[in-house]
Each structure stands twice: as structure tokens, then as C-alpha cells.
Amino acid sequence: MMSKRTAKKFLQFSFLPLAIFTIVLIVPFVNGVYYTFTDWDGFEATKLVGFDNYVKSFQDPTFWATLRFTGLFVVVSMVAVNAVAFGLALIVTSKLRSRNILRTFFFVPNLIGGVVLGVIWQFIFNSALVSIANKYDWELFKESWLNDTNKAFWALIIVTVWQSSGYMMIVYITGLISIEQDVLEASQIDGASPVRTLLTIKIPLMAQAFTIALFLTLRGGFMAYDVNLALTGGGPFRETELISMHIFQDAFANGNFGTGQSKAVVMFIVVALAALFQVTISKRYEVQR
Numbered sequence: 001m002m003s004k005r006t007a008k009k010f011l012q013f014s015f016l017p018l019a020i021f022t023i024v025l026i027v028p029f030v031n032g033v034y035y036t037f038t039d040w041d042g043f044e045a046t047k048l049v050g051f052d053n054y055v056k057s058f059q060d061p062t063f064w065a066t067l068r069f070t071g072l073f074v075v076v077s078m079v080a081v082n083a084v085a086f087g088l089a090l091i092v093t094s095k096l097r098s099r100n101i102l103r104t105f106f107f108v109p110n111l112i113g114g115v116v117l118g119v120i121w122q123f124i125f126n127s128a129l130v131s132i133a134n135k136y137d138w139e140l141f142k143e144s145w146l147n148d149t150n151k152a153f154w155a156l157i158i159v160t161v162w163q164s165s166g167y168m169m170i171v172y173i174t175g176l177i178s179i180e181q182d183v184l185e186a187s188q189i190d191g192a193s194p195v196r197t198l199l200t201i202k203i204p205l206m207a208q209a210f211t212i213a214l215f216l217t218l219r220g221g222f223m224a225y226d227v228n229l230a231l232t233g234g235g236p237f238r239e240t241e242l243i244s245m246h247i248f249q250d251a252f253a254n255g256n257f258g259t260g261q262s263k264a265v266v267m268f269i270v271v272a273l274a275a276l277f278q279v280t281i282s283k284r285y286e287v288q289r
Helices: 004-035 052-058 061-092 099-111 114-136 149-177 181-189 194-205 207-223 226-231 243-253 257-283
Strands: none
Touching (some): 004 257, 052 061, 052 257, 061 099, 061 149, 061 243, 061 257, 099 149, 114 226, 149 207, 149 226, 194 207, 207 243, 207 257, 226 243, 243 257
């Protein structure tokens, strides 16, 4: 059992962080869940309505369409971001003389705000690429990708990969440099090729980095809002509207705060279950060192 002295020290050091965590996160979350069972109008709640807000949310076809689109976006962006980030990490941990410059170059997009990033790429897709395509007769870019539902999806993926891969690269760099050099040298002595060393030694020994990076990209995909707002605005015809934007529009644009909050709670449950599943599966492949 914890002694009184230990308990006193624990309280001295943990009370303030726990109090801030409770006030900033726990209390608003509990209030938010409570409001889903009321007729909350953004200012006050006058009565309990039971599960009516959840029923209305589940009966909204736009909500399900948005959730499916978000799921597809999360899966594709998670695979693409991590594949590119791991490739970049391999490049900047090689023996290239310019590897330090490349690290900075690859990481810089992550420092640009999502709204600014969306505006920049909106100009690229709407004007720059269209002008170049018309000049050189590139059929693929003659029409703005943001005006086509399928192409707008891939535009979102491209911008997300461009922004996020540099940050995930840092996670993979940490995993790569944490591998003991003795193990790598032993594989070279045994005649293992670079590809075999990568597949049988590096990747298994840095599985923890994959767990972290996959979790971060999964969470980021579900929470994406600023790039979606600035790049496509959910268009055309709300076909590229991600779940975060849908909830915001339902609550603040349409004034449906009860259903908007209930959709936010549903999203929280979906993200929590998806993250738990991903972490559980990833943990199985981690090697104990």
C-alpha cells in the first residue's frame, strides 16, 4: 500500500495537472454527453428528451454518408501518409550528405496551418495546374480537381500526405536510429541484402514506431477539419464533407446543437474503438528488446 508520505508527495505533484485535466477535458466531456439527452439550444437546456437526439442523428442519411466518406478518407490517408513518411525516414537516415537539409525540407509543410495550406493548394488545383495543363495539353489537370467528387477526394489525400508525412517521418526516424548498430552490422556480416535487412530486422524492431504513427494518423484523419474547410469546403454538393465539418455545420450553421452534440459523441466512440483496435493489433507485432 502507498504510505502517507508517498501519497502526500503524489498529491503535491499531481494535484494541479489532474485538476487542469479534469476542468479542461473531463467536465466539458461529461457536460457534452449530458446535453445530448436534452433540448439544448446552445445556451441552455430546459428538459430531458431521452435518446431523441441520437435517433434523429441515426435517421440522418447525410450523417451516414459523411461517416462512410470519413472512414474511406482515414484508411487511405493513414496508409499513404505512413508509406511516404517511412520512405522519407529511410532517405534521411541514409548516408546522404544532404540528409539534414532534407529533414528540414520534408518537415516544413507540417508547420503551415491547415487553413493556409488549404488556400495554397486550392490555388494550385484551381488555377496553377489548370493553366499549365491547358498550355501543355495535360488532360488530367484541364479541369479543377476540386469540382469533381472523385478527384476532390484525392486532392484531400494529396494535401494531407504533403502536410502530415513530415511529422510522421520524425516518428520513424526515432524508430530507425533506436535500432542497435551491432544488430545491423551482424546482418551485413551474414550477407543480408539491404531489402532483407529492412524487412526482417529494421521493421520488426521498430514496430512500436509504427504503432504510434498509425495511431496519430488515424486520430488526425477523423479529426480533420481545417484542410477540409479551406480546400473543398465539403463540396462539390457536400460529397467531400468529413465528419468534423458535418458536426460543425449541423450544430452551428443549422442550429441543431442537440443532434450535433450527439453526433460528436458517436464520433468519439467510433474513434476510440478504431484506435483501440489499431493499437491492439499493432502491439502484437512489437518485438520486446
